[in-house]
Amino acid sequence: MKIKAINGFKDILPEEVALWRQLETTAREIFRCFGVEEIRLPILEKTELFARSIGGTTDIVEKEMYSFTDKGITLRPEATASLLRAYIQHGFHVRQPVQRLFTIGPMFRHERPQKGRQRQFHQIDIEIIGGEEPAIDAELMAIGQLFLTRLNLEVSLEINSLGCTRCRPGFRKSLIQYLNDYKEQLCDDCKRRLNSNPLRVLDCKSRTCKALVQDAPSILDSLCDDCDRHFSTVQEHLDNLGVVYTLNRFMVRGLDYYCRTTFEFLTSDLGAQAAVAAGGRYDGLIEQLGGPKNTPGIGFAMGMERLTLLMEQQQKETVPVRANIFVAALGEAAIKHGSSLIYQLRKLGLRADIDYKDRSLKAQMKQAGRTNARFTLIIGEQELEQQKGILRNMDTKEQTPFPLLESTEHQAEQLRQLIRTS
RNA sequence: GUGAGCGUAGCUCAGCUGGUGGUAGCUCCGGGUUGUGGUCUCGGUGGUCGUGGGUUCGAGUCCCAUCGCUCACCCCA
Numbered sequence: 001m002k003i004k005a006i007n008g009f010k011d012i013l014p015e016e017v018a019l020w021r022q023l024e025t026t027a028r029e030i031f032r033c034f035g036v037e038e039i040r041l042p043i044l045e046k047t048e049l050f051a052r053s054i055g056g057t058t059d060i061v062e063k064e065m066y067s068f069t070d071k072g073i074t075l076r077p078e079a080t081a082s083l084l085r086a087y088i089q090h091g092f093h094v095r096q097p098v099q100r101l102f103t104i105g106p107m108f109r110h111e112r113p114q115k116g117r118q119r120q121f122h123q124i125d126i127e128i129i130g131g132e133e134p135a136i137d138a139e140l141m142a143i144g145q146l147f148l149t150r151l152n153l154e155v156s157l158e159i160n161s162l163g164c165t166r167c168r169p170g171f172r173k174s175l176i177q178y179l180n181d182y183k184e185q186l187c188d189d190c191k192r193r194l195n196s197n198p199l200r201v202l203d204c205k206s207r208t209c210k211a212l213v214q215d216a217p218s219i220l221d222s223l224c225d226d227c228d229r230h231f232s233t234v235q236e237h238l239d240n241l242g243v244v245y246t247l248n249r250f251m252v253r254g255l256d257y258y259c260r261t262t263f264e265f266l267t268s269d270l271g272a273q274a275a276v277a278a279g280g281r282y283d284g285l286i287e288q289l290g291g292p293k294n295t296p297g298i299g300f301a302m303g304m305e306r307l308t309l310l311m312e313q314q315q316k317e318t319v320p321v322r323a324n325i326f327v328a329a330l331g332e333a334a335i336k337h338g339s340s341l342i343y344q345l346r347k348l349g350l351r352a353d354i355d356y357k358d359r360s361l362k363a364q365m366k367q368a369g370r371t372n373a374r375f376t377l378i379i380g381e382q383e384l385e386q387q388k389g390i391l392r393n394m395d396t397k398e399q400t401p402f403p404l405l406e407s408t409e410h411q412a413e414q415l416r417q418l419i420r421t422s
Numbered sequence: 423g424u425g426a427g428c429g430u431a432g433c434u435c436a437g438c439u440g441g442u443g444g445u446a447g448c449u450c451c452g453g454g455u456u457g458u459g460g461u462c463u464c465g466g467u468g469g470u471c472g473u474g475g476g477u478u479c480g481a482g483u484c485c486c487a488u489c490g491c492u493c494a495c496c497c498c499a
Contacts, residue, residue: 007490059497063423078499107499112423114493123499189496205495254498264499271493278499303499330457361457369459380457394459 008111008119018321019308023151024104027124030147034139036100036126041082043106047074053081053285055256057196064109075108078255079125080282080299081289087129088291098136102126104304116273116306127299132283134230137261138237140298144265144277145243147302153310155276158248159238159263160219161231162199165284167224168259172198174217182212202250218249227260234261257282261298269313270306277302324350324419326368328361330380337408338379344412350419368394374419377402393422 005011012020028038047067054061054077066075076082083103086092092099104124113119126143128136141157148155163171176198183191187206194201202213223231238245245263253262262280270276279300286295325345329338335356342352353371355364361378368376378390383404391402404411 004490064497109498111497112495113491114495117498121499125499200497272495273499275499301499306499326459328458360452362455362459363452365457365459367459373459376459378458382457390458392458397458399458 008113010118010120016308019311020304022311023124023304023307026150027102027104027147030143030150031100031102031126034100034143036102036128036143039083039086039101039103041076041079041086041103041105043076043108044073045076045082045085047072049081049085049289050074050077053084053255053257053289054078058254058256060109060255064111066108066110077109078107079103079105079123079301080127080257080285083125083127083299084129084286084289084291084297088286088289093130093292093295096130098131099129100126101129114273115271116303116309118305122304123301124304125299125301127297129286129297130295132230132281132296134233134261135237137234137281137298138241138243140279140300141238141245141263142241142243144263144300144302148265148277151307151311151315153267153276153307153314155265155267155310157243157245157263157265158251159234159245159261160248160251161223161227161234161260162253162258162262162280163219163223163227164259167222167227168219171217171219171222174222175199175201178216179212185212199252200254202252213250220247220249230260253278253280257285257288259283263300265302267306267310270309273303273306275303276306276310320372322351323353323371323373324375325352325415326364326371326373326376327352327354328364328368328376328378329354329358330361330364330378331358331384334379334381334384337384337404338377340408341377341411344408345415348412348416350412350416374422375415377415379404391418 031038047065050065051061056062060077065077067073083101087099087101102125104122106120106122108120110119111117126140128140141159145157162168176194179186179190179194179198179201183194185208186194186201187204187209190201190204190206190209193204201209202216204210204213220228220231235245251262251264258280260281260283263278264275265277266274267276268274277300279298281296281298283296286297287293325342327338327342329335335354335358338354339356342354345352351371353367353373355367361380365376373394376392376394378392383389387404389402389404390399392399402411402414
C-alpha cells in the first residue's frame, strides 16, 4: 500500500515552485514600496482566538477547524486573527499610529476540496492597522490591484459597505422583513440562512433568490451618516488613484468581524472560486481581542493556489531555468577532475552539473540538454592527457578547446569570464 | 455534511454484447553515431487493471461493498 498525501493537502512540485516564487517576490517588492513590513507568525494558536475573532457561529469555527481539543489549540484557518494577536501582544500601537504588516503562509480548513480550494491552502495576508481614514481603504485596494496587474492577471474589483454596529442591525431587520414575504420562493439553503445569516441570502447563487434579492432593500441606502460619508470618500480616493472598481451591494462577508468597506478581486476563469483576493474593514476587532481601544483596521487575503492557477491560465510564457555549465566526463580520472571543477564553479555562484554514472557521451549530452546548459565541457582520457578539454556552446554547437592547466579553481575563473562575455 | 462523474504503466489514455493486459503516446534506459544533446529511427524497462467479496468454465469488463480522486453544492481566499 503506497502512502499518499492526505486529501486536500498537496505537494507543490519543482516545476510549480517558479510560479509560487514569482508570487512571493512580486508581493514583497510591491509591499516594500508601500511601507508594508513582513511578520512571520506561528500556525498554531489558542482555539479561543479564532472563536472570538471569526465568530463562534460561523461555519469555519463550527465545523472546519483542525483543532487539538485536548490541548485547546487550532491550526489557523486564516491569518488576520493571528496577526492582530501579535500586534496586540507586542504593543505595536506605540511604535507608530498606522502599522502596515503582511504575512505569507499556510492556512487550514477542513472543507471538501475542489478546484482552487484545498484543506491546506496558502495566503498572502496584508493588514493596515490604526487608521480609519478612507484614503487607507483606497490605498489598500490599490496595493491589491497593482500586485495583480504586475502579475499580468485580469481580475475585477468589486466593493461594498457593510455598515457598522449602529446601522447594520436596522438593515438586517428590514431585510428579514422583506425576505419573509417571499420565504416560500427561497431555496432551501436561503430558508436556513434567513435565520442564521440573512445577509448571505444577498449573494446566493440560485437564480430565483438572485431575482428576489434585486428588489430587496439596499444596504447602501441604510448606512448611517458616518458610514455613508466614509464609503463615498473611499470611492473618491479610488477615483483619485485611478483604481477601477464596480459597486456591488450584494457582496457580503463570511466572517463576523467585518464592517464598513468590503471588497473582492474576482475572476471568471476559475470555475466556482471567483474570489482570488478579498477582505475589508474590521474596526472593532482589535479592541474585542483585548487590544487598545478605538484601533481601526482593514486588510485582505489573497489565495495563492487560486492565483497560481490563474497565472498558469492567463500568463503566456515562462522563462526556462538555465544551467551554466555541464561537465561531460568520461572515465574515473575525468570525473574526478570534473567534480572538482564544478565545485569551484558552484562556489563562484554558477549553476554547474555533472553525471557521476560514467555513462556514454551521448547519454551525458542528453543530460546536458535536460539541464538546459549554456556550455558543456567534454573531458575524456585524451583531453586529460593533452590538458585540453572541449568546450561546446550548446546553442551554436560551436566547439573550442579549453585548457585544463593549473588548478580547477583557475579553470572555473576562466569559465566564469567566458560565460559573462557570451 | 450533500450530489454527480471517474479509478488500467511515473504521466495521458485505448480496451466492443465477459474469452491471453495495449507494437498506444509521453517520460526513462540503450542501440543506430567504436566519443557529441534537443529532431529522426530501432529496441528495452515499467502493471497485484484502486481494494475486498460475489456471479461465471472464465471478470479490466457484470453485481455488491469499501477506499481514493475530481467537479459542483455548502462555505470561503
